[in-house]
Amino acid sequence: MKLTIIAGARPNFMKIAPIIAAVQEKRQDGYNISYRLVHTGQHYDKNMSQSFFEQLGIPEPDANLESGGGTQAEQTANIMVRFEKELTAHPCDLLLVVGDVTSTLACAIVAKKMKIKVAHVEAGIRSGDITMPEEINRLVTDAITDYFFTTSIIANTNLQKEGKIAEQILFVGNTMIDTLLKQRSRFTPPPIWERAGLQPRQYLVMTLHRPANVDEEDNLALLINEIMSNSQQLPVIFPVHPRTAKNLEKIAVAHPRLHLVEPLGYLEFNYLVENAKAVITDSGGITEETTVMGVPCMTLRDSTERPETCITGTNELLGTDPKALAPAMQKLFAGQWKKGAVPALWDGKTSERIVAHLTKIFAVKQQETTVV
Structure with missing residues (x-):
């Protein structure tokens, strides 16, 4: 199974780091799974991009689209044009996007138009505020996504209300917390x-x-x-x-x-x-x-x-x-702030669950291809 994993802006980096680690671990266990990491260049400030790759041990991207700044429309267009060329040169079985930034939306659209399946990590979260660029990105990405990896039961419910198929909604937890728990001792x-x-x-x-x-x-x-x-x-x-x-x-x-x-x-x-x-x-x-x-x-x-x-x-x-x-x-x-608790499945093992689901999905695809 060939994955293309997208990173573009600072919030993405914390979310992809543990997924890449889980893919590498699965590969070492003998599974036929590989990935290509594409950095869109949406965040180009060193402190907001490169330092995160270095600190979180994310491998050097296989490609950097260097989409840079500009208006949201300009940035979206730049990413789409450059990612289409990238995906044409390096086809994959599945595109994995995370979060709700411009890169998430732009790359998902390109992949679907090229008939490539899309998996969205952190699918189904909704603010209800359509004036937020991120909310637009979430809604459009989830409208064309094939596999929804969710952080909470609330996100599951949002997707069900929007008519998504229950079998495609996979409650796995929060990959950002995987990174937090792994790196906490290094703060x-x-x-x-x-x-x-x-x-x-x-x-x-x-x-x-x-x-x-x-x-x-x-x-x-x-x-x-x-x-x-x-x-x-x-x-x-x-x-x-x-x-x-x-x-x-x-x-x-x-x-x-x-x-x-x-x-x-x-x-x-x-x-x-x-x-x-x-x-x-x-x-x-x-x-x-x-x-x-x-x-x-x-x-x-x-x-x-x-x-x-x-x-x-x-x-x-x-x-x-x-x-x-x-x-x-x-x-x-006054010392009256609530203590709070940790939501379900925010346990540092989300990425393992995501990769386990992906290997099952690919096994099913292989089986269907063999039968045909």
Whole structure:
């Protein structure tokens, strides 16, 4: 069985690393399974791309499409044109895409038009917010996917409501947690740890990149001021996404306890998260990591595609109104934040289950071909 595995943006890298390891292990056990890793080049900043490959032990990609930046339409088009040439030169039995980034959507469309089966890891998650580019990517990708690997029963239910065939929905867990659990012992303090004199549970971590929070300069300034006003003199560490950096320059935010740092590597960032008092974010993936590590998390969004992090985990959805931060912070500092638990099958063995399913699927395909 020949797989083509797609990676394009930072969230993808944590999800493909354990899958590649599981494929390699299965191959060593004598199974006829191989993969070709294609990096679309969607994230081209070293700290947001290359360092993740190095830290997570992901092999050098077999191809880099170097799709670069541009508008969403330009980037989607660049990836599709270049991936079509890649797939023509190197056909496969199945394309495996992960997550909900532009690369996920673009490569899935190309494969289906070339009559290649598609498997989607993290299928079925829904925010219900069609204004999010990621939600569009999820819906379109799942509309043409053949095999749905899901992170939760909620995702299964979403797919069933959309009319997907039950046999194609495979509840396997969360590959991002595979990476987290495997790498946890290797977490390492970033330079800001010593520079700011940080101590465990005596600082906050903040990440912001979604348009609703960072595109309006006045709202971004208000949001940051509200966080600083309610953080009880604790340092706030803010690894700045390139999208956010542009507007931060315009509003000239400055505060002695606010530490703006470059995007961090996986091991350094998660060291900060694991030891933080709490995390304030608008990311989806970080809410999964905080849930597993038992760290309080405040999500500055009106909806989430990962409701299990709120229902079971340590995450709370605050919305985008900066005024929601004060009561949440009071709850945190009063020691009243929920403890949370780890969702089902977030146990570090998801990738093994995915590869086991793939080998079964391929065995069935071989059998059908033989009968014909």
